[in-house]
Amino acid sequence: MAEQQWTSSINRANKMALLTWMRETGIDLVQVNGQRRYGGPPPGWVGSPPPPGSEVYIAKLPRDLYEDKLIPLFQSVGQLYEFRLMLTFSGLNRGFAYAKYSDQHSAGKAIAALNNWEVQEGRAILVCRSFEKCELSVNGLPATLRRGELGALLLEITEGLLGLTLHNSPDRKQGKVALLTYSSHRAAAMAKKALVEGNVGVFKKAKVEWLKPELKEELQARGEKPPPSNVRRLGSPKRGLPSSELRGALGRLQALCRWLHLGSPHFLTSTFLWVREDAAGTAGHEKIKEAVAQLALMMLGY
Numbered sequence: 398m399a400e401q402q403w404t405s406s407i408n409r410a411n412k413m414a415l416l417t418w419m420r421e422t423g424i425d426l427v428q429v430n431g432q433r434r435y436g437g438p439p440p441g442w443v444g445s446p447p448p449p450g451s452e453v454y455i456a457k458l459p460r461d462l463y464e465d466k467l468i469p470l471f472q473s474v475g476q477l478y479e480f481r482l483m484l485t486f487s488g489l490n491r492g493f494a495y496a497k498y499s500d501q502h503s504a505g506k507a508i509a510a511l512n513n514w515e516v517q518e519g520r521a522i523l524v525c526r527s528f529e530k531c532e533l534s535v536n537g538l539p540a541t542l543r544r545g546e547l548g549a550l551l552l553e554i555t556e557g558l559l560g561l562t563l564h565n566s567p568d569r570k571q572g573k574v575a576l577l578t579y580s581s582h583r584a585a586a587m588a589k590k591a592l593v594e595g596n597v598g599v600f601k602k603a604k605v606e607w608l609k610p611e612l613k614e615e616l617q618a619r620g621e622k623p624p625p626s627n628v629r630r631l632g633s634p635k636r637g638l639p640s641s642e643l644r645g646a647l648g649r650l651q652a653l654c655r656w657l658h659l660g661s662p663h664f665l666t667s668t669f670l671w672v673r674e675d676a677a678g679t680a681g682h683e684k685i686k687e688a689v690a691q692l693a694l695m696m697l698g699y
Contacts, residue, residue, distance in 0.1 A: 406491070407487055407488070408461050408489060410459075410463075411463055412463070412488060412599070413462040414463075414465055415464060415465045416463075418464075418465035419465075424464075424468070426464060428484070431483060431484055431491075432481050432482065432483050432484060433443075433464070433481070433482050433484055434479065434480070434481045434482075435477070435479065435480040435481075436478055436479040436480060436497075437478065437479035437481075437497070437581075437583065438479070439477065439480060445580075446478065446557075446580045446581060446618060447478050447497060447498060447499055447500060447501075448500070448501065449529055449531065450501040450504065451478070451498050451499070451500055451501050451503070452479075452495055452496065452497040452498070452504060452526075452527040452529055452582075453495070453497075453498070453504050453507050453526060453527055454472075454493065454495060454523075454524070454525055454526070454527040455467075455493060455494045455495065455496060455522055455523070455524050455526065456492065456493045456522065456523040456525075457492065457493075457520070457521065457522050457523045457526075458490055458492050458493060458516070459516065459517050459520050460490055460491075460492060461489065461490075462517070463490065463517060466516065467480070467482065467516075470511065470514075470553050471496045471507060474503065474506045474511065475498045475500075475502075475503025475504075475506055475507060476498060476499040476503060476512050477496060477497070477498060477499075478497045478498060478499050479495075479581075479583075480494065480495070480496050480497070481494060481496075481583070482494045484596075499582075507524060508524050508525060508526065511524045512525065514587055519569050527582075530582050530585060530607050530608075531578060531579050531581060531582055531584070531585045532576065532577065532578050532607070532608035533576075533577045533579070533585055533588065533589055533605060533606065533607060533608055534574060534575070534576055534577075534606055534607075534608045534609070534612055535574065535575040535577065535592065535600065535604070535605050536566055536568070536572070536574040536603060536604045536606075537566065537572045537574075537602050537603040537604050538563075538566075538572055538573040538574065538599055538600075539572065539573070539599055540571045540573055540645075542563070542573055544561065544562075544563045547561065547563060547575060547599070548561060550597065551577065551588075554591050554592070554595060554597060555579075555587070555588035555589070555592070556584055556587065556588070557579045557580035557581060557585075557587075558577065558578075558579060558580075558583030558584075558588070558647040559578045559579060559580055560577075560578040560680065561575055561576065561577045561578070562575070562576050563575050564576070564616055567612070567616070567619070574612075576608060576612075576616075577608075577611075580658065585607075589606075589607075592605045593605050596626040604623070620691070644673055
């Protein structure tokens with residue numbers, strides 16, 4: 398049924414050819430928010446996402462050209478981590494796409510080999526370096542908010558967070574501004590959408606936007622260091638912290654330990670704290686751990 402709907406409009410022959418190619422190769426394409434994506438990561442990928450500078454921008458695409466022709470072409474010069482084709486509602490491509498390679502060298506090879514390449518007779522494409530926006534600013538956060546608290550929240554509701562810094566807001570006397578770095582443009586865009594459209598209290602009155610160079614410069618002029626371009630990973634780019642892990646003091650302490658790369662907390666609760674047990678089993682021990690976690694958070698200032 399989905400295939401019928403997808404191929405029933407214009408350009409049916411090329412769409413059917415794409416579906417046949419997908420079946421033959423086993424390649425999976427996922428369509429979300431006006432774009433269709435392969436990979437990110439692809440099957441068999443091991444390790445971190447590629448570094449910034451590994452993506453190329455592809456323009457001047459014929460509107461009836463699809464991944465069955467484009468992905469093999471761009472795979473011919475290097476290992477693809479991700480390929481994204483922008484689409485119209487009718488299923489035609491919008492004339493541009495993005496190909497992310499495993500490294501910067503492969504992206505350079507793609508530009509050298511495929512810029513001005515004729516994909517159809519008389520139809521040459523443009524291939525150039527993609528300048529990925531991976532940083533957001535969140536201005537107007539509560540003045541009492543701490544970095545650890547913010548990090549735990551972001552790990553829960555966004556994916557691909559690599560780093561954050563928290564500063565006094567330059568234009569709001571009683572507020573703070575956070576600078577966030579994500580693993581990719583897509584991860585940053587999805588995080589921006591989640592923060593703007595979500596219903597999390599600390600973000601309700603905050604302004605979420607792409608990080609502007611002038612804000613970095615202003616913080617630097619005030620002596621506040623902006624986030625480095627290469628920051629240590631704070632969480633898995635494919636999975637945020639489940640909300641169940643953040644419930645209660647124990648969940649918050651575990652999130653904080655993960656945030657600070659301290660490993661999992663361990664508890665010795667046999668003699669120093671007494672909690673009346675409501676029922677048989679491990680309930681009393683769990684209450685002790687919760688109480689100790691609450692005490693630890695208080696001592697750490699969280």
